[in-house]
Amino acid sequence: xxxxxxxxxxxxxxxxxxxxxxxxxxxxxxxxxxxxxxxxxxxxxxxxxxxxxxxxxxxxxxxxxxxxxxxxxxxxxxxxxxxxxxxxxxxxxxxxxxxxxxxxxxxxxxxxxxxxxxxxxxxxxxxxxxxxxxxxxxxxxxxxxxxxxxxxxxxxxxxxxxxxxxxxxxxxxxxxxxxxxxxxxxxxxxxxxxxxxxxxxxxxxxxxxxxxxxxxxxxxxxxxxxxxxxxxxxxxxxxxxxxxxxxxxxxxxxxxxxxxxxxxxxxxxxxxxxxxxxxxxxxxxxxxxxxxxxxxxxxxxxxxxxxxxxxxxxxxxxxxxxxxxxxxxxxxxxxxxxxxxxxxxxxxxxxxxxxxxxxxxxxxxxxxxxxxxxxxxxxx
Ligand SMILES: C[S@@+](CC[C@H](N)C(=O)[O-])C[C@H]1O[C@@H](n2cnc3c(N)ncnc32)[C@H](O)[C@@H]1O
Numbered sequence: 001x002x003x004x005x006x007x008x009x010x011x012x013x014x015x016x017x018x019x020x021x022x023x024x025x026x027x028x029x030x031x032x033x034x035x036x037x038x039x040x041x042x043x044x045x046x047x048x049x050x051x052x053x054x055x056x057x058x059x060x061x062x063x064x065x066x067x068x069x070x071x072x073x074x075x076x077x078x079x080x081x082x083x084x085x086x087x088x089x090x091x092x093x094x095x096x097x098x099x100x101x102x103x104x105x106x107x108x109x110x111x112x113x114x115x116x117x118x119x120x121x122x123x124x125x126x127x128x129x130x131x132x133x134x135x136x137x138x139x140x141x142x143x144x145x146x147x148x149x150x151x152x153x154x155x156x157x158x159x160x161x162x163x164x165x166x167x168x169x170x171x172x173x174x175x176x177x178x179x180x181x182x183x184x185x186x187x188x189x190x191x192x193x194x195x196x197x198x199x200x201x202x203x204x205x206x207x208x209x210x211x212x213x214x215x216x217x218x219x220x221x222x223x224x225x226x227x228x229x230x231x232x233x234x235x236x237x238x239x240x241x242x243x244x245x246x247x248x249x250x251x252x253x254x255x256x257x258x259x260x261x262x263x264x265x266x267x268x269x270x271x272x273x274x275x276x277x278x279x280x281x282x283x284x285x286x287x288x289x290x291x292x293x294x295x296x297x298x299x300x301x302x303x304x305x306x307x308x309x310x311x312x313x314x315x316x317x318x319x320x321x322x323x324x325x326x327x328x329x330x331x332x333x334x335x336x337x338x339x340x341x342x343x344x345x346x347x348x349x350x351x352x353x354x355x356x357x358x359x360x361x362x363x364x365x366x367x368x369x370x371x372x373x374x375x376x377x378x379x380x
Contacts, residue, residue, distance in 0.1 A: 017198050021369045025325075048136075050099055054119060055132045057096055060084055063112075063120035066102055072111040126188025134182050137165035138337040145337075155291050157340035172338050173289065177251035184255055190225045190285070200315055201236055203366040204374045209311065210237075210279055217278040218243040222269055222302070223286045225252060230262045245275055269298045277307035284315035288331075291340045292352055299356035303379050311361070314375040318363055319345045325369050353377050 012023045035043070057063055060082040066073060075093060079086040090108060097104040103113040118124045141161040154160055157171040168175050177183050210218060218240050221230050227246040234241055241261030248256075250266050258264070267274060273281065281302050287295045302312055317328050324332075332343040344352065346363070353360055358377040365373040 018368050025369075028326075049095075051128065051132050051136070053092065053095055053099070054101060054128050056092060057101060057119060058125045058128055060089070060092070062093070062096065062102065063116050066110060066112050066116055067120040069111075072105040072109040075108045075110075078110075121192070123188045123192040126185040127192065129185035130182070130189045134176070134186065135334055135338065138162040139334070141165040142333075142337050154336050154340050157291055157294065160337060160340045162338040171340075177249060180251075183251065187225050187252060187255060191228045193285070197370075197372070198366050199232060200364070200366045200372070200374050201232060204313075204364045206233070207237065209376075211309075213279045213309070215277050215279060215307070216243065217245050217275050219280045219282060220245045220247060220273075220275050220278045222247050222267070222273075222281055222283050222298075224248055224282075224284070226256050227259050227262055227264075229282065229284060231259060234259075234261055245278070247275070269301060270294075271301060273302045273305035276305045278305070278310060280311055280313050281306070282313045282315065286316075287314060287352075288316045288335055288343055289339050289341050291342070292355075295352060296356050299353070299358060303357060306379060310378070312358065312377040314349075314377065316373070316375070317343045317371045318349055318365065318373040318375065319343055319371055321345055321347070325371070327370050349375060354380075 008023060008027070012020050015023060060078075062078060062082070065078060065081055075086050075090045078084075078093070079089045082089075084092075093102065093108075093110050094104070096102045097110060097113075100113050101115050101119060102110050103116075105111050119128070138161040141164045145161040145164050148164075149159075157173075158169065160172075162172050162175075163169060166175065176186070219230065219233055221227060221244070224230065224246045225248060230244045230246050233244060244262045245265055246253075246256070246259070246262050247265045247267035247269075249268060253264055253266060256264065265274065269286070283298070287298065290298065299312070306312070317331070319328055319332075328343055335341040335343060342348075349363075350360060353375070357380055359380045361376045361378055363373050363375050365371060
């Protein structure tokens with residue numbers, strides 16, 4: 001067993017992104033084959049507790065404290081730092097160690113594991129909070145919502161499990177910015193959501209498509225959140241500093257530190273695009289947030305601003321028609337439950353863009369297993 005484990009580890013360490021994913025997916029299907037029904041019910045039964053306790057660990061500063069310490073820390077020392085009852089904390093630490101989130105070195109003493117660093121990182125912590133506090137309640141409300149609606153398709157962003165979970169009539173993106181803490185967690189999560197993945201810039205021929213562009217704005221990051229893709233572009237193409245624009249709602253932009261060489265413009269993408277003749281209008285993780293009727297408005301608002309050389313770049317998953325990866329199926333149902341939205345197949349993208357009055361020039365896939373892609377579109 002040890003020899004096989006070492007071989008798998010070595011394989012994963014030398015593999016590229018797609019190869020490493022393949023290793024993980026193989027291990028996952030192997031687990032399904034090996035499990036008895038008893039194993040499976042324990043695994044499924046513990047899913048919610050894992051993220052609950054990851055959040056408790058973050059609330060108590062456990063991961064940061066272990067990361068900052070060169071020595072293993074005892075329960076009492078940790079309890080002094082965070083004020084929790086040592087009895088309670090001991091049980092929490094024991095659970096976190098049993099799940100691999102930290103490591104138990106001796107009785108009541110703990111240190112970091114391979115996962116601790118990620119759990120101690122502010123942006124990934126945003127992901128844990130977002131998943132638990134904002135995505136979790138609609139997921140829990142989904143089964144009863146579906147019974148109530150007799151399993152009708154969810155396509156209206158005001159009638160989703162989200163409204164049931166949060167007892168609101170507002171669509172998520174209207175409700176959400178009014179919850180500053182939750183919204184900040186979400187934006188932090190967005191900055192690392194595809195960390196470690198292949199960058200779209202390694203596949204998309206940005207430079208050659210930009211050509212000898214001399215206009216005012218080369219890149220408009222529509223609904224760009226914390227603007228991390230402006231930063232990625234500036235790092236790759238420093239000569240574009242001053243020609244990059246970040247657009248988002250004021251509620252989002254107020255959390256964004258100023259970025260040198262990037263102008264920041266308050267823009268609601270349900271209104272006409274104010275930046276004219278830019279080379280690229282880039283929408284990353286935007287259209288998958290909206291059902292078709294809203295996605296059409298967003299796209300149609302950009303078209304009148306486009307010059308002859310302008311391109312819309314849509315950075316989203318383009319799903320195959322079968323054998324969709326579990327990341328994508330999971331993401332699809334998260335989008336559905338909170339936003340009445342979806343991850344779209346290739347056929348659905350062609351149909352949507354056709355209806356918006358756009359034509360697809362090219363699709364550049366940059367993460368083969370997850371089908372994250374750049375769709376390049378121009379007016380018909
Ligand atoms: C899923 S996040 C994606 C952020 C960023 N594009 C990324 O990939 O990390 C969606 C973004 O859309 C923004 N947004 C939502 N409604 C908007 C609107 N009506 N106008 C402009 N931006 C909006 C949110 O503030 C958020 O930053």
